[in-house]
Amino acid sequence: MVKVYEVSKEADVSFKRQIADLFMGQLEPIAPSNSYDQLVKTINLALQKDSHAHIFVAEKDDTLVGAAFLNVALSIDKGGHYIWLNDLYVHKEHRNQGIAKKILLKVIYWAEQKEIKGIELETGINNDATKSLYNSLGFHDIISKRYGSMF
Template sequence: MVKVYEVDKEADIQLKRRIADLFMGQMEPIGPANAYDQLTKTINLALKEDSQAHIFIAEKENTIVGAAFLNIALSIDKGGHYIWLNDLYVHKEHRNQGIAKKILLQVIYWAEQKEIKGIELETGINNEATKALYNSLGFYDIISKRYGSRF
């Protein structure tokens, strides 16, 4: 049985490390050499009391098998708060079991309870499985060009 829940802002160091270990599966192929340090720093920042970031995890038999990392922001277009879903990741050994959908459904339920106006995210152009998941839950394509910068 998979249990999905929001990580409490008071999470202990051991739980934070377990979350970082999970996300390393996503970061290793693409991340910088210091990816683990970057992850632990980001998780610590996300779980500070004044942070607008939230982490949801999926656990199966005391193992974290998936997680969502998101931020709450304000939008003029949406007329209020919305979620930017930074990451939705399921460990490769636990994919195709409905875990990502379970996490996303929990995030949607949580957002509705908080009267959040919507969720936005991005995924790879060729990631058909992920696009099918999002479409199955009522997400739709937004045509735009995303830009970024690092300081």
């Protein structure tokens, strides 16, 4: 059975490293050599008490098999808080079992309880499985061009 829950801001170092190990499965094919250290630092920042970031994990047989990393922000357009879903990841050995859907449903339920107005995210244009999941839960395409910069 898969258990999905929000990670406590008081999570210990060992658990934070388990989360980092899981997310490394997503990053390894594209990540520079210092990515693990950056990931641990980001998880630590996300779980600080004043952070607007949240992490949800899926656990199966005492093993982390999936996770969502998100930020709560304000939007003039939405008239309140919304979620930017940075990452939704399921370990490759546990895919096609409905785990990503369970995580996303938990995030949606949590957001509704907090009166959050919506969720936005980005996915690859050729990622048909992920787009199918999002569409099945009422998400729709937003046509835009996203820009970014690093400092």
